[in-house]
Amino acid sequence: xxxxxxxxxxxxxxxxxxxxxxxxxxxxxxxxxxxxxxxxxxxxxxxxxxxxxxxxxxxxxxxxxxxxxxxxxxxxxxxxxxxxxxxxxxxxxxxxxxxxxxxxxxxxxxxxxxxxxxxxxxxxxxxxxxxxxxxxxxxxxxxxxxxxxxxxxxxxxxxxxxxxxxxxxxxxxxxxxxxxxxxxxxxxxxxxxxxxxxxxxxxxxxxxxxxxxxxxxxxxxxxxxxxxxxxxxxxxxxxxxxxxxxxxxxxxxxx
Amino acid sequence: xxxxxxxxxxxxxxxxxxxxxxxxxxxxxxxxxxxxxxxxxxxxxxxxxxxxxxxxxxxxxxxxxxxxxxxxxxxxxxxxxxxxxxxxxxxxxxxxxxxxxxxxxxxxxxxxxxxxxxxxxxxxxxxxxxxxxxxxxxxxxxxxxxxxxxxxxxxxxxxxxxxxxxxxxxxxxxxxxxxxxxxxxxxxxxxxxxxxxxxxxxxxxxxxxxxxxxxxxxxxxxxxxxxxxxxxxxxxxxxxxxxxxxxxxxxxxxxxxxxxxxxxxxxxxxxxxxxxxxxxxxxxxxxxxxxxxxxxxxxxxxxxxxxxxxxxxxxxxxxxxxxxxxxxxxxxxxxxxxxxxxxxxxxxxxxxxxxxxxxxxxxxxxxxxxxxxxxxxxxxxxxxxxxxxxxxxxxxxxxxxxxxxxxxxxxxxxxxxxxxxxxxxxxxxxxxxxxxxxxxxxxxxxxxxxxxxxxxxxxxxxxxxxxxxxxxxxxxxxxxxxxxxxxxxxxxxxxxxxxxxxxx
Numbered sequence: 001x002x003x004x005x006x007x008x009x010x011x012x013x014x015x016x017x018x019x020x021x022x023x024x025x026x027x028x029x030x031x032x033x034x035x036x037x038x039x040x041x042x043x044x045x046x047x048x049x050x051x052x053x054x055x056x057x058x059x060x061x062x063x064x065x066x067x068x069x070x071x072x073x074x075x076x077x078x079x080x081x082x083x084x085x086x087x088x089x090x091x092x093x094x095x096x097x098x099x100x101x102x103x104x105x106x107x108x109x110x111x112x113x114x115x116x117x118x119x120x121x122x123x124x125x126x127x128x129x130x131x132x133x134x135x136x137x138x139x140x141x142x143x144x145x146x147x148x149x150x151x152x153x154x155x156x157x158x159x160x161x162x163x164x165x166x167x168x169x170x171x172x173x174x175x176x177x178x179x180x181x182x183x184x185x186x187x188x189x190x191x192x193x194x195x196x197x198x199x200x201x202x203x204x205x206x207x208x209x210x211x212x213x214x215x216x217x218x219x220x221x222x223x224x225x226x227x228x229x230x231x232x233x234x235x236x237x238x239x240x241x242x243x244x245x246x247x248x249x250x251x252x253x254x255x
Numbered sequence: 256x257x258x259x260x261x262x263x264x265x266x267x268x269x270x271x272x273x274x275x276x277x278x279x280x281x282x283x284x285x286x287x288x289x290x291x292x293x294x295x296x297x298x299x300x301x302x303x304x305x306x307x308x309x310x311x312x313x314x315x316x317x318x319x320x321x322x323x324x325x326x327x328x329x330x331x332x333x334x335x336x337x338x339x340x341x342x343x344x345x346x347x348x349x350x351x352x353x354x355x356x357x358x359x360x361x362x363x364x365x366x367x368x369x370x371x372x373x374x375x376x377x378x379x380x381x382x383x384x385x386x387x388x389x390x391x392x393x394x395x396x397x398x399x400x401x402x403x404x405x406x407x408x409x410x411x412x413x414x415x416x417x418x419x420x421x422x423x424x425x426x427x428x429x430x431x432x433x434x435x436x437x438x439x440x441x442x443x444x445x446x447x448x449x450x451x452x453x454x455x456x457x458x459x460x461x462x463x464x465x466x467x468x469x470x471x472x473x474x475x476x477x478x479x480x481x482x483x484x485x486x487x488x489x490x491x492x493x494x495x496x497x498x499x500x501x502x503x504x505x506x507x508x509x510x511x512x513x514x515x516x517x518x519x520x521x522x523x524x525x526x527x528x529x530x531x532x533x534x535x536x537x538x539x540x541x542x543x544x545x546x547x548x549x550x551x552x553x554x555x556x557x558x559x560x561x562x563x564x565x566x567x568x569x570x571x572x573x574x575x576x577x578x579x580x581x582x583x584x585x586x587x588x589x590x591x592x593x594x595x596x597x598x599x600x601x602x603x604x605x606x607x608x609x610x611x612x613x614x615x616x617x618x619x620x621x622x623x624x625x626x627x628x629x630x631x632x633x634x635x636x637x638x639x640x641x642x643x644x645x646x647x648x649x650x651x652x653x654x655x656x657x658x659x660x661x662x663x664x665x666x667x668x669x670x671x672x673x674x675x676x677x678x679x680x681x682x683x684x685x686x687x688x689x690x691x692x693x694x695x696x697x698x699x700x701x702x703x704x705x706x707x708x709x710x711x712x713x714x715x716x717x718x719x720x721x722x723x724x725x726x727x728x729x730x731x732x733x734x735x736x737x738x739x740x741x742x743x744x745x746x747x748x749x750x751x752x753x754x755x756x757x758x759x
Contacts, residue, residue, distance in 0.1 A: 080583035084670040088282055091690050091723055095281040115670075120690050120721035127724055129672050 010036065011044050015053065015065065024062035052208075077212045077250070079105050083115040086204070086246045090117050090215065093242040097235055099217040099224070101242075102128065103204070104140035106150035109158035111141040111214075119219065136160050136174055137167045139189040139201035140214040145174075146181035147203050147211035166192045186240060187214075188231045191221055198224040200231045202243035206250045215243050259330050261709055262318070262492070263700040264311060265693075266336040266420050267500060268357065268522045269570075271310040273318040274696040275329075278709070280719035282691060284321030286314040293354060298361040298605065301354035304342045307420065308427050315488050326489050333496030333703025335503035335695045336420040338446045341395040343406070343471075344423070346416050349432045352406065355420070356395045359523075359563065361605045363394035364614050368755065370394070374464075382461055383445070384452040384536060384543035389606070389614055390561070392419060393448035393465045400466060413470045419443045421497040422473045428494060430486045438482060439473040441554055442502040445545040450475065452534055452543060455554060477548040478502070479702040496702035498547060500695045501525040504665055505557060506547055507698030508689060509717045514657035518644060519695065520668035523608075524565040526647045527557045528655060539650035540610030549705060558654060560609035560647030564602035564618075565640040566668050571604075572636050578629050586673045588633035596631035597622040599745040600639050607749065610650040617752040621745045640668065641677040642742040648682055661685045665694040672726075680730035681739065690723040 013034050018025060025033075031041040045063055048054035055066045086103055094101045094117040103115040111133040118125045135141035135155040144150040152174065160169045168174045181187040186202040201216030217239055218224065226232055260275040260283055272287040288310040293301040319325065339358035344351045356362070370379070370387035379387055387394065396417060400407035409415050418426065421443055426435035444450040444457075449467060451458035457472055476482060478498045485492050498506060501519060505527045508517040513531035518524055529546055532553050536543055546557035569582050579585055599621050601607075606614035620635070644662075652658045661684055668674055669688045679686040691697050704710045 078581065078584050078587050080586040080671070081581050083672075084581075084583040084667070087670045087692055088285060091692060092282050094723065095279065095690050095721070117690070117723045118721075118725070120723070122722050125722075125725075127672075127726065 007044060010034065010040070011048060014041070014044055014048065015069070018054065018063060018065050024057055024060065024064045026060070026062045030063065077206055079112070079114045079213075082204070082213055082250075085249050086115060086215065089242045089245045089249070090115055093215070093217065093238060094118070094120050096238050097217050099219040099235075100125070101215065101217050102140060103213055103215050104133065104138075104144065104201075105213045106135070106144050106154070107132065109135065109150070109154035111135055111138055111144060111150075114213070134158070134161060134163070134193065136169075137163050137189065137193040138216075139187045139199040139218070140216045142178065142181055142187035142189065143201045143203050143214035143216075144211070146178040146187060149203075149211045149213070152178075163193045164191055164195050166190065168192065186236055190225060190229060190231075196221055198231070200224065200236060200239055202240050204243055204250070205247040212250065215239070215246065258324075259328050259709070260322070260324065261700040261704040261707070262315070262329050262332045262489070263696040263703070264315075264332065264334045264424070265500065265503075265696045265699065266307060266311070266334065266424060267695070268337045268359075271307060271314055272696065273311075273314040274693060274700070275318055275322060275324075276697060276700040276704075280691060280697060280701070280716070282693060284318045285693075286317030286321060288314050296362075298364070300357040300360040302340065302357055304344070304351040304355045304420075304423055307355075308424065311424060312488050326492055329489065329492050330709045331493050331495040331703040331707035332485065332489060333498075333699035333701075334421045334424060334494070335498050335500045335699035336424070336443070338419065338443060338499035338501065339390055339392050340420055341392045342418050342420065342423045343396070343399060343410075344416050344418075346414055347432060349427070352415060353399070353403070355423075356399075358390055359605050360395070361389045361614065363389045363398045364606075364753075366394050366398060367614060378464075379448060379461075380536065382451055382458045383448050384534065385446075385448050386612060387448070388608075388612060390563075390608065391446055391448040393461070393467065396467050397465050407466065410471045411468045415471050416473075417467075417471045418473055419447070425482065425494060425497065428485045428488055429483050433486075436483050437473045438476050440476055440478045440497040441545045441548045442478055442499040443497065444475045446499060452545070452556075455545070455548070477550050479547065479549045479706045481706055493707060494703075495706035496699055498699055498702055501527055501559065501561075502544070502546055502557070503696075503698030503702070504694040505529065505698065506701055507691070507694030507696070508663045508665060509713070509720045510663070511555075511713050511717065514655070515663075516651070516659060517663040517665065517694070520565055520640065520664060520666035520674075522565070522567045522570075524562040524640060524644065524666070524668075526560040526562075526644065526651065528559075528651055528659075530556050530558055530655070532556065535654065537650070537654045539653045540612055541647070541650050541654055542609070547702065549702070558651060560650060562640075562643045562647060563606070563608045564604050565643065566666075567604070568600070568602040568636050568639060569668075571602075572633070578632070582667075583670065585633050585636060586671050588630055589637055589673055592628065592630035592634060594631075595634040595638055596627050597624065598627050598631045598635045599742055600632070600635040601745050601749040602639055603749045607746070609647050611646075611746070611750075613750050615751050615753040616749045619745065619749045619752075621748055622741075637671065637674045638677060638742075640674060641681045642739065644678060645681045645739065659684055661687055663687050663689065665689065665692050667692075675724075675726045676729070679726040679728045681735060683728045683730075683732075683735065685728070686726045687722055688724040690721040692723075
């Protein structure tokens with residue numbers, strides 16, 4: 001077990017210092033109060049400013065607590081609200097893709113299905129809402145892992161079970177896969193949970209771009225993928241459009 | 256080829272929405288604005304008709320921008336609207352004469368009590384198939400005549416126009432004071448208590464009884480027909496449909512065959528069953544209403560069970576009690592407990608509608624003990640919607656030869672999984688949600704698209720319907736019966752709370 005991280009301890013001390021007094025503090029005051037070198041204090045303040053925990057007054061250059069800190073506890077998005085805000089776009093995605101649509105959020109090292117739209121062919125299907133999927137072997141889960149909504153550690157605690165011979169079961173395989181998902185903006189799962197099935201998923205972002213959940217389409221591998229076993233580009237486009245529409249609805253301006 | 260769309264306006268109780276649909280009935284863009292609810296006195300509910308008109312002017316361009324199209328890509332426009340809400344305005348200035356009186360408003364209660372005694376329900380049932388209720392428009396016109404100095408005389412002189420909301424919007428869209436069309440559709444007219452349900456024209460005996468001059472009333476048109484072109488907001492686009500929101504939802508759910516039924520869960524909830532070209536008179540507290548009329552085809556009728564308070568109970572829980580910060584959180588809170596803990600809420604905020612029709616009822620919360628938490632209250636809020644639906648389904652099964660085998664649902668509350676499962680449990684039939692939950696808007700679009708030739712016939716629309724979710728009953732029958740018994744005892748406790756006023 002590693003010891004405490006010094007820079008985080010120092011950052012916490014700076015936040016406490018700014019929260020303690022009624023007025024803004026200059027860099028020199030912060031450094032002197034905590035016995036830090038000016039360069040060290042400046043680096044930490046700039047990082048805190050980058051994540052909106054600290055604001056710098058444009059005129060005086062002095063520092064105060066940022067607005068994001070005040071909303072730290074309320075940025076959490078209720079899963080039932082997420083479903084309610086997504087329902088029209090999830091329906092439209094199912095209508096356009098002709099496949100089943102699911103939304104997922106993390107729960108105790110797994111993916112909780114919070115919304116499910118049937119494949120629109122009027123065959124007998126069962127509602128999956130409330131059921132759990134593995135993080136490492138589902139496209140929804142891989143999105144949640146890749147964008148930090150769920151931690152790899154939580155998935156490891158549950159265990160990387162091998163569902164098929166395609167399942168990623170070691171961390172060394174999972175990490176580059178997650179990096180690729182971050183790079184391309186969507187995740188695929190091709191016969192990794194059960195043979196013959198595949199799915200793709202994309203992140204749903206809330207305020208500030210924070211990923212609050214994932215939306216995905218899934219079905220038989222021959223419908224989701226092309227003859228080379230790669231997800232069909234047209235399907236990916238529809239999926240990402242739906243994810244962006246929901247994200248905009250949730251207040252994620254840039255997506 | 257450039258994709259074309261049909262535009263649907265859903266002017267609802269809390270908001271005005273504009274949605275664009277493509278050929279396969281899929282939603283392409285949506286824009287929405289809420290308007291203010293005015294509660295000037297207990298039991299009074301008003302809207303500002305000008306605010307609603309202004310909101311329409313905002314949501315239309317927003318929706319067009321959503322898919323990046325101009326008005327040239329819009330084939331036709333259809334309107335679905337909150338029903339029974341009454342607006343009176345000055346024909347020459349176009350300005351409303353006071354606020355619109357909303358369907359939930361109970362100011363006409365004393366008048367309605369008088370009507371039920373004399374001339375009695377039958378006089379009305381024979382003509383418009385509606386029993387006197389604060390719900391409908393005609394008593395509001397009478398109330399306004401009795402309370403606003405000179406209004407009745409001005410109406411007789413032809414200076415005042417009456418309309419439900421679609422009439423107000425179409426009049427403004429087609430030019431307003433400069434020759435706007437003063438029209439309504441059969442479904443909206445069937446909710447005024449002024450239209451004869453069989454002739455589909457204003458009924459002389461009813462007009463005379465309420466003292467409403469014909470000159471202030473709009474012309475009654477089919478629900479799906481080319482009315483004219485818009486001259487503002489979306490100039491040049493034909494307006495080709497208008498339906499009351501619940502009839503629009505029935506249409507959007509493609510309930511075109513007798514026996515097919517749907518329930519829409521919004522502010523209130525409304526279960527409608529298509530009865531074909533037959534006018535079926537209910538013996539169990541349901542309303543007979545016009546379902547739709549396509550161009551010059553015979554009208555289709557429906558039996559309807561309106562429930563006044565369902566979604567608005569959740570809003571009350573959110574806004575007035577402040578126990579949740581958004582409506583969907585009611586499910587989160589309700590799931591913190593296993594059951595209702597013995598607590599029941601009967602939300603008779605403006606009396607009880609179907610199947611009771613008791614304007615003297617008021618809301619009660621029963622079964623309170625120190626054990627009850629806000630989680631139990633949240634359960635009771637959701638269960639109230641389930642049990643109220645059960646009462647209406649029981650009435651419909653008693654009236655109709657066709658027992659309900661499956662309930663098609665739509666509306667905002669269908670995103671609540673706990674409620675949908677509870678519905679299936681208490682009704683003991685599968686509950687099915689279609690792929691497009693926005694069936695009110697879809698129905699108006701369908702009716703508009705039919706009249707404009709965008710869709711050829713009803714069969715094509717029917718093929719657009721797909722099941723998006725289904726909940727199956729999973730409740731022990733003994734528990735279902737005992738819970739229903741508790742609910743019915745709770746309802747008894749809500750009745751008779753309002754005493755008749757002492758009159759000289």
